[in-house]
Amino acid sequence: MSKETVSIGLSAAIVAVEGERPSVLVVAHDGAADALPFGPFDPAQQRTLESGLRKWVGEQTRFDLGYTEQLYTFGDKGRHEAAAGTRVVSVGYLALTRQGKEAPETEWRGWYHYFPWEDWRDTKPVMIESTILPALKKFVKDAPNAEAAELRRERVNVCFGEGWDEERVLERYELLYEAGLVEEFWRDSALLNKKSANKGASLGTPMLYDHRRILATAIARLRGKLKYRPVVCELMAPTFTLLELQRAVEALAGLRLHKQNFRRLVAEQGLVEGTGKFNAPVRGRPAELFRFRRVVLRERPAPGVRLGVRRSKAS
Amino acid sequence: MSKETVSIGLSAAIVAVEGERPSVLVVAHDGAADALPFGPFDPAQQRTLESGLRKWVGEQTRFDLGYTEQLYTFGDKGRHEAAAGTRVVSVGYLALTRQGKEAPETEWRGWYHYFPWEDWRDTKPVMIESTILPALKKFVKDAPNAEAAELRRERVNVCFGEGWDEERVLERYELLYEAGLVEEFWRDSALLNKKSANKGASLGTPMLYDHRRILATAIARLRGKLKYRPVVCELMAPTFTLLELQRAVEALAGLRLHKQNFRRLVAEQGLVEGTGKFNAPVRGRPAELFRFRRVVLRERPAPGVRLGVRRSKAS
């Protein structure tokens, strides 16, 4: 039994929304691919995993995390290579923030750079029909046997078939990974096999280690949670118009919502309250500025933003 | 910086339902408290965390895990004590099974032994009014300052106040832990402070290490997932009556459901199909035996068992 030691890596997907653009904080870790802020967990110094995370994030980004939530622990061999003889088990976190100042070495990047197929706000991304589905069709055909092919077909259908489920971000990324459609797959298998496979397709911008997988998990979780917990509030300025709130939710969900119904929902749920003040609009009637109601923020038995998804024409 | 090393512990809450009793597989680990099957992760031998888990569970229970799902990774100092100088970070899993044969050293135990306050099927557990709320009121009063008291009051209200949310199992357990109402709290603080604090209240049966916390997470997750994924099917015999299915869901949720509406839901969703055969009832009209529809099992864009919770009188 070779003595391989374990090390715990902590990574954070720190998310913010500026206008219509959901973004994530990346650090230029070693000039290579984009990376999430991360570092090893030091059990001697830290009482909890989360405090370890805060320490790293603080050092790398001078950021003071607000809302944080653990996502998942990944331990697969070969998806987070470190020094030989050490296995990195990485614990991913989601953090929400208001995009204040950040440190020199960091940068906000729109998360759809990494997941261009996830943004359905304007139209269904053309790459799905033009690139993804044909490649996945090939992936199905290349299955080792009929049973595996049927399984793959099902997965493709669930992930990219009719009935878009905006929450299946991770499932989709993993499918593309296994199908060899993201750069990480070729990089990881080259490292594992010690031979460089010929580089295949590369959808979206790759990230360091398994960071894109962590980000996928973060987006999936956030999209899910939006619907039953008031998490958007962590991302908004102290006051905002209802349209701004809607645009933020849309940006995160990657979908357009029905305006009138959206405001009905947030109103009914008592999520926000008017301030009596109005904004100075570029065009059109001024909109009232709202704020979140403190009461709701301390998680009640209650609600988030149920997205009133729309199925027909314009806003 | 003292060289403390990390070790990863894998634990599984293996859940089954027999009739009306949801239960979890426990092992008699060292005669002491009940424990979940668990063991350290060996990076040299295992490619993934889950395969490591399957190995341990296989060895300790001769069980072949079916459906498994990662729950959470706990790393707090002092809640899973091991050899000095090693910090155990424990990754908890949920597994669902049909309660077949088990190994000698193991035993199925009803999970409400550990969480008696979570079973609302017959009535609201009296212990909530008689024991828990008075003790928590004291916990609020003992807060170091007014702000902390307000926070505690809110938590008590969300967890045990009006509007029972059956999913907040973990929140409730953690609150009781912090309030010193479960044995684990006194055990852990004695270990940390090296002095044995006077033992306080002890609600429910305690477990080894942080296993009760992992079980709480498992129940919470399962109760949540019931509503939007067909997970019960992992727990049912190949064929079953609709009432048996309902009883299983009720057992897990700790709530009673409205019979007619329950069958409407599962029927509409196409979750099950009749077999044409009927059971031999002790009393009453014989019930048709159903089975789950294969199609639905490969997670569709779709449904689980939305619980048609009832708010008035009898079944």
Added chain:
DNA sequence: ACATATATACTCGAAATGAGTATTATGCGG
């Protein structure tokens, strides 16, 4: 004044939900 753009109010039908009542099929005690 009017075209344009946005905010906000209100309407309407379809579907989902909660809560029943009604009917059907058994076994059993007389």
Added chain:
DNA sequence: CCGCATAATACTCATTTCGAGTATATATGT
């Protein structure tokens, strides 16, 4: 063999929620 208790299953109904849309109000720029 009748009638009753018991459970399964069918059907009803009011209410709420949801998706979709129309209507009206209030700005700006020309």
